[in-house]
Structures are given as structure tokens and as C-alpha cells.
Amino acid sequence: MENRNLDFSVKDILLTEVTPALGCTEPVAIALCTAAAASLISKEDIQAIDIWIDMNVYKNGIAVSIPGTEGLKGLDMAAAIGALGGDPHRRLEVLEPITDEIVSKAKQLVEAEKVTVNILKDKKGLFIKATVRSNNNIAECVIEDFHDNIVSLRLNDIVTSDSSLLKVEETRKGKIDIRLIAAWLKKLPLSDLLKLLEELDSEDLDFLEKGVHYNLRLAEHGLKYGSGLGIGKALERLVRQGLIKRDMMISARILTSAAADARMAGVKMPAMSSAGSGNQGLTATLPIWAVKDYVESDKKTILESIGLSHLITAYVKAHTGRLSAVCGCSIAAGAGATAGITYLMGGNLTHIAGAITNLTEDLAGVICDGAKAGCSLKLATAAGTAVQSALFSLQGVHVQPTDGIIGTTPEATMQNIGELSTQGMIETDRTILKIMLEKHFCNIS
Numbered sequence: 001m002e003n004r005n006l007d008f009s010v011k012d013i014l015l016t017e018v019t020p021a022l023g024c025t026e027p028v029a030i031a032l033c034t035a036a037a038a039s040l041i042s043k044e045d046i047q048a049i050d051i052w053i054d055m056n057v058y059k060n061g062i063a064v065s066i067p068g069t070e071g072l073k074g075l076d077m078a079a080a081i082g083a084l085g086g087d088p089h090r091r092l093e094v095l096e097p098i099t100d101e102i103v104s105k106a107k108q109l110v111e112a113e114k115v116t117v118n119i120l121k122d123k124k125g126l127f128i129k130a131t132v133r134s135n136n137n138i139a140e141c142v143i144e145d146f147h148d149n150i151v152s153l154r155l156n157d158i159v160t161s162d163s164s165l166l167k168v169e170e171t172r173k174g175k176i177d178i179r180l181i182a183a184w185l186k187k188l189p190l191s192d193l194l195k196l197l198e199e200l201d202s203e204d205l206d207f208l209e210k211g212v213h214y215n216l217r218l219a220e221h222g223l224k225y226g227s228g229l230g231i232g233k234a235l236e237r238l239v240r241q242g243l244i245k246r247d248m249m250i251s252a253r254i255l256t257s258a259a260a261d262a263r264m265a266g267v268k269m270p271a272m273s274s275a276g277s278g279n280q281g282l283t284a285t286l287p288i289w290a291v292k293d294y295v296e297s298d299k300k301t302i303l304e305s306i307g308l309s310h311l312i313t314a315y316v317k318a319h320t321g322r323l324s325a326v327c328g329c330s331i332a333a334g335a336g337a338t339a340g341i342t343y344l345m346g347g348n349l350t351h352i353a354g355a356i357t358n359l360t361e362d363l364a365g366v367i368c369d370g371a372k373a374g375c376s377l378k379l380a381t382a383a384g385t386a387v388q389s390a391l392f393s394l395q396g397v398h399v400q401p402t403d404g405i406i407g408t409t410p411e412a413t414m415q416n417i418g419e420l421s422t423q424g425m426i427e428t429d430r431t432i433l434k435i436m437l438e439k440h441f442c443n444i445s
Contacts, residue, residue, distance in 0.1 A: 007184055010199040010307070014207060016181050017314040018281070019148075020214060021092035021273040023266065024371045026061030026323075029147040030075055031082025032094045033130040036165050037141035038083040040155045045134035048114045051079050052130075054123040055433045056323035056368075062436065063372035065266025068098040072107075072266075076115040080106035083132050088165050091148045093270055121433075126276075126322045145179055146322060147276050186318035186418075190353055190410050193311045194343075197304050205303045211272030212306065215259055215285050218269055222258030222376075228265035231376040232258020248294040249387045252287035256383035259286055260376035274310050274333060275317035279375055283333035284309040287383040288340045295345055302344060309333075309340035312356070319418030323368075325425035325432065329375070330366040330382045331417055334359050337386035338393075347394055353410040354393035359385055360413050361399040361406055364420070369432050 021028060034049055053061075058075065065071045066078055085102030086094040109115055120127065128143040142152040153160040200208075219232065226233040235254045238244045246254075259282045263271055271278035272285065285306050292302050313336035320326060338355040347355070362385050366378060392398075399406050405420060407413040 020270040023067040024064040027078035034083035035086030036088040037139040040139040219259035222262035228261035251290040252383040257380035280333035305340035305344040309336035312336035320421035324421040325429040334382040341390040354398035358389035
């Protein structure tokens with residue numbers, strides 16, 4: 001059956017919303033921005049770097065380890081490493097070529113105070129601007145709205161318009177601004193998102209499976225080494241000690257948090273991200289993968305469930321924006337995961353809608369106070385709640401629209417979450433930033 005009146009395909013959404021990302025996507029986006037600017041000049045002559053970022057990029061990037069650096073943190077460090085050795089053509093895997101020599105040079109540049117970070121406190125939406133200066137040239141790059149959406153490149157104030165780095169994706173409709181896909185996506189009813197699964201072909205299913213394996217590698221690393229905060233390994237130890245019992249909720253929490261432990265510790269392994277976040281990618285996939293061991297299901301249904309999870313995650317993020325005061329792993333990827341789990345367990349449209357509503361009522365108040373080791377705690381909570389919300393819905397337990405921010409439909413509920421994120425929690429976001437800035441130094445304008 002073909003998808004009647006839809007403008008884009010499931011391939012278009014997977015292309016724009018699901019992609020490998022090496023490291024936390026905010027410092028990586030900064031590294032991509034400086035790497036793109038530096039590609040216009042000689043990297044051997046770099047003298048100074050300046051970056052301007054919105055406050056959510058700052059909030060989400062300041063406390064995470066940078067892959068390939070043995071635990072180094074800092075947006076200035078990410079900017080320097082990207083400019084000196086990043087490959088901008090690799091997009092969110094820009095840091096893959098990084099070597100110890102490049103890290104050493106970046107440390108020297110930062111220690112010499114040649115890298116400046118400026119926060120634009122009134123800037124709305126994801127925004128990064130970088131200028132990289134050499135002896136004779138100034139190169140500039142601007143990223144907006146999406147982590148790898150390079151919208152402008154300049155060399156000595158002359159616009160570079162023919163670079164392959166400018167982010168324009170190929171879809172079945174031809175070349176198009178990926179923002180249009182997000183705008184279209186947020187208007188779809190849940191029923192159409194489900195119908196999009198009919199379009200998944202073998203290539204799409206292989207891609208979804210590849211993403212699972214990316215994320216499983218991180219989980220396996222976290223469980224083996226207890227990386228970061230070690231939440232996944234601690235939960236597994238509690239199971240062995242008999243203090244908690246392994247069921248589908250605990251299994252989902254262990255797998256998802258262990259992957260976050262490794263990723264937030266800067267392990268040099270890519271995650272398959274979802275809607276601009278590697279942690280959202282972990283939450284959107286790994287709880288479903290854990291639950292599959294407790295239910296009868298075939299491989300195609302498992303991968304369709306993961307596909308639905310990515311679609312719902314992208315749908316929610318289209319309403320809330322890429323970065324906000326609300327934890328996207330809890331609300332967006334959590335909604336995706338519970339929808340996928342419900343689908344995997346044979347739930348229909350009503351059950352899926354109920355599961356999303358249940359999770360939203362449970363986790364709507366979870367704030368985003370930046371990416372850091374403690375995110376594995378939030379991913380553990382989101383993973384367990386995703387399973388619980390699905391099970392409740394399948395048992396006929398559905399939060400009623402008379403409750404708080406819950407709407408009469410799942411679409412209305414997500415719109416309410418979007419309004420809460422973009423309007424209602426503006427002051428919350430500023431307060432979070434104020435608290436964080438008291439611990440770090442940056443220029444604010």
C-alpha cells in the first residue's frame with residue numbers, strides 16, 4: 001500500500017534525522033564549525049579561533065569528554081581540535097581523524113588563550129558561528145537549527161557558495177532544506193507516522209540494524225569497563241547480587257545507561273543519533289532491543305519498531321526544537337521508545353497513543369541541565385519508563401486528557417510539550433545557564 005498524500009518518504013526522515021555521531025553532538029558541532037572554517041585556509045597557520053554559540057549549545061557541551069582526547073573537556077578545546085585536525089566532510093564524525101599530536105597542538109592554542117567562547121544569551125534556536133584566523137586570512141562558518149546544518153562559509157568576507165559542505169540533503173523531491181522536512185513532519189497525525197512504516201524497504205531495515213549495532217558497541221563497552229558514572233555496570237552488579245531482579249524494565253535500563261556511560265566518557269565510538277542527539281539515539285533504540293528478548297517477535301518487526309521510535313523522536317523534536325530546557329532523551333526519545341515497544345508487543349494505534357501519553361505525564365518535568373556523565377541516570381529512567389508506559393497502555397491504563405498538560409490526542413500532547421519547551425521554560429533555561437556559568441568562565445553578549 002502506498003502512502004497517499006504525504007510529501008516526503010520515510011527515507012527522507014531517516015536521512016535527515018538518523019546519522020552516526022562521534023561524541024556529544026554539541027562540542028562535535030562546534031568542532032565541525034571550526035573545521036569547516038579552517039578548510040578554507042592553511043591549518044598550519046592558525047593563530048586564533050573565536051566562536052559564538054547559543055546558550056543551549058553551551059549548556060549541552062561544557063561538561064562532556066571529547067572523543068580521542070583521554071577525557072579532555074571544554075568548548076574551547078573542541079573548537080581548537082576541530083580547526084586543527086577535524087574533517088568537516090565527515091559531518092558529525094568530524095573528530096574521527098584526531099591524533100595525539102593534534103590534541104597536543106590544540107592544548108597549546110587553548111593554554112595560550114587564543115580560543116575565545118562567546119555566549120549569545122538572546123539567540124533563539126541552535127546557533128554556532130566560528131571564525132578561524134591565520135596570518136593573512138579570516139575564515140568564517142555558521143551552523144544553524146541542526147547540528148550539521150552549515151548555512152554559511154566566508155573567506156575574508158567573501159561568501160563561498162559552491163562548497164559541498166553546505167548542508168543540503170538529497171531527497172526523492174530533489175535538493176531541499178532539511179528544515180522543511182521537520183516543518184512537514186510536525187503536522188502529521190500519529191496514524192500517518194505509523195503508515196510510514198509501510199515504506200521501509202530492505203535498505204532501510206539494514207540501516208536501522210546498523211544503528212542498533214553502533215549503539216550496542218557503546219553499551220558493551222560501558223558494561224565491560226564501567227565508563228563514566230558506571231550506572232549500567234552498577235545496575236548489572238545489583239542484579240548479580242540479588243538486590244534487584246532482571247526483567248524487561250531493568251534490562252532496558254542497563255543496556256541504555258551503559259551506552260550513555262561510555263559515550264559521555266568520550267569513548268571513541270560513534271553512536272547512531274536520533275533527531276540531533278546521540279543520547280536520544282541510544283534511548284530510541286536500546287530499550288526496544290532489550291525488550292525483544294522477552295517477547296516473541298521477528299527481526300522485521302523489531303526493526304520496524306526501532307524505525308517508529310526514530311519517527312516519533314523526530315516528531316517530538318520538531319515541536320520542542322533541537323535544544324531546550326526539557327530533556328529530549330526523556331520526552332522525545334522516551335516517547336519514541338515507548339511507541340516502539342508498544343508496537344513490538346502487538347499494540348495498535350490506540351495503545352501507542354496511550355503509551356506516549358503515559359510517558360509524557362510521567363517525565364514531562366525532567367529538565368535538561370546539559371550533557372554530562374549524569375545523563376546515564378536520565379537515560380536509565382527514560383528507558384525503564386518507556387517499558388512501563390507501554391505495558392500500562394497495553395493493560396488499558398491511559399492518562400486522561402483532564403490531567404495537566406495532556407491533550408485530547410497524542411498530537412495535542414506533543415504540541416503542548418513543544419509550547420512548554422519553547423515558551424514556558426525560557427526562564428528555567430536561563431536559570432540553569434546561570435547556575436552553570438557560576439562554575440565556568442565564558443564571555444556573554
